[in-house]
Amino acid sequence: MDFGFSDEQRDIRELARQIFSEQVTADRLRAYDEYAEPRFDRDLWQILVDAGLPALAVEERYGGGGFGLMELGLLLEEAGRSIAPLPLVSHCVGGLLPLQRFGSDAQKERWLAPAARGDVLLTAALVEGGSGAHCLPELTTATREGEELVLTGRKLAVPYASQADRILLAARCDNEVALCWLDPSSSGVRLEPCQATSFEPQARLELESVRIPAADVLAWQGGASLLEWLVQRMTVALCCHQLGVADAAMRMAASYTAERQQFGVPVATFQAVGHRMANCYIDVECLRLAGYQACSLLAEEQPATLETRIAKVWAGDVGHRVSYATQHVHGGMGIDRDYPLWRYCLWLRHNEMTLGGSSAQLAAIGAGLAAGEGLFA
Amino acid sequence: MKIQFTPEQIALRDELRAYFRELMTPELQAECERDMGEGGGPLWREALRRMGRDGWIGLGWPESLGGRGLTPLEQFIFVEEVMRAGYPFPFLTTESVGPILAEHGNSWIQREIVPKILAGELLIAIGYSEPGAGTDLASLRTRAERDGDEWVIDGQKMWTSLAHFCDYTWLAVRTDPQAPKKHKGISMFLVPNSDPGWSASPVHTLGGVRTNATYYDNIRVSDDHRVGELHGGWKLITSQLNRERLSLINFGPSAELFNATVRWAREAERPGGGKVIDTSWVQLNLARCRAAIECMKLIVYKQSWAMTEGNLDMADASAAKVFGSEAFIELYRALGEVVGHAGLLRDGDGCDSARRLERLYRTASIITFGGGTNEIQRDIISAAGLWMPRASR
Structure with a gap:
């Protein structure tokens, strides 16, 4: 039973607190009020990337810190303390963690290091509507056509969808759940910005016969x-x-x-x-x-x-x-x-x-x- | 950050659970029920002595004080298990006054009192409140005056729970009536309840539990019976109360009661078909209780850990007391709703949870004001935890 933090955890927390308390001022937050611009401070993001913080839980061989969810949790706590305008939850947890854990070797080679560096931005589309805590897809379906997955449906309030390079999403495929990495610039994808209470940049995602190549599928079934x-x-x-x-x-x-x-x-x-x-x-x-x-x-x-x-x-x-x-x-x-x-x-x-x-x-x-x-x- | 027991701690818990299953004979259980979960009967006494002989009471005490040298966390596991077994453990003696005596007591106390506490042979009641001093404890008027080598003690205490079967009273008295601040003139004594000048009269409470008014009439004790510094009693009182507040919040019995109620609801037939637990509001009540007890557990584990690390925080001790005491009351209500009308019957109509809940409802209200009212705890939290200024009083 240990409720204390390791020296490394304390260092991470202190570093994050220092960066956020110096950088996240009321003036900078004001710039995003009422959706004046997307709530994403790219200068601050670069400072955080340079400090290695978004990639804390990524393995060292992909350029990460080799830490885990606990350290990431401490970073998020500090981000919350300052309500930093950054895609930390959606990118670091929604994107990096499943890519590292379940991604194919090819997917990891292609995206994990750039995503750890902040050059590729990831997010996850987990909400379709309704009030439940379960995120199983109901409105998004997929069919397998040869080596492609073809998606139709919708996702709601996808965080940083308009800024992201890949969006992780689930679709019902026969009686199974498939997971894939959607390139939002694909044909058949429509993004419509939502005005979220928190001013977080979010978008409705409409999918009409969007073709996902096999290389971008995370799970054909068992998702x-x-x-x-x-x-x-x-x-x-x-x-x-x-x-x-x-x-x-x-x-x-x-x-x-x-x-x-x-x-x-x-x-x-x-x-x-x-x-x-x-x-x-x-x-x-x-x-x-x-x-x-x-x-x-x-x-x-x-x-x-x-x-x-x-x-x-x-x-x-x-x-x-x-x-x-x-x-x-x-x-x-x-x-x-x-x-x-x-x-x-x-x-x-x-x-x-x-x-x-x-x-x-x-x-x-x-x-x-x-x-x-x-x-x- | 690792909020899990070690394999050794799990083994200790299992060993204790088996030990108490054997210790809690039907006869002892019946006696504890009769005594309203307060103890004091002959079988109860014998069981306590057995725990002492078996080395359990001082499990987490340092070896230099006669303990087994494990940490406060192991001590906590022991207390959880003994309470979970339904044994009314005298934690005020062993967990709250005992450690203060071991730390601050003179050589007579170290020699004559502390070993008997660890042996389960000596029980101590707490004499703080008076007819005119409750939440404002520092205005107490019971006094001790020096007479040669002795002290002469006179006064009256109120709500001296358990005193009618305890051996000593841990007594707060005024030794310096001239002190500029009233809490600076208080000292602590250990007064033998066997003294002819000591007497108690019962006070009967809502739930059926007896407490006492106690009287101190010209009691003469040697200076050996004084604990800590002269006029320095306030520090010991607050330190004892911090420990008492933690001891009051014991999640073991609540976890056990919760488990028993869930098991009952899974089996009990619902009028009109199905089981009681198939009802949506029953599931919601049980889920709320589950989430609350989980936090109670985490709070007490964290405090035990903090004690092990030597940094028990005053605001956190008060937070534990407020959260725990109010959660208990909500818990008894929510589980009482689940067992239904049987919870209004003293025999529980065959449902053991209902029988326990009937009594817990009657006896639980003490906990939000006992050990320091929750208002005072909230004052402490806002001042010590959030640095908010307090009104002068």
């Missing part, structure tokens, strides 16, 4: 288990990001109420305020522990379906409660766009609802209990 593997890691990534966002918002509110005077005293001295913040502290600690537990288990490729769902329940509940509590104790400042909190609240909502909210996760946990799983050891 469901790969997808589950990926969705668990994406879910934990959202939890880690949420932890950073929630912790930063909470500390912002604590500092603000310590300074803000009413009736001649700091508002933090009112118990009603202090206690609401104490509730945030407990909530954030629960998210931290549940998130780290799931992340560290998955980092070792241990089964963690239940632990991941529990972490996402906390990410959802804590995100919701911290968002409203921090806005509330700020009064009007919490929603004033000249003060930084409001962007954090949008991200708390984004992470809460993406890949299944708390109730969807609880329903899955409950179904597992009914099916004979999930008792305590």
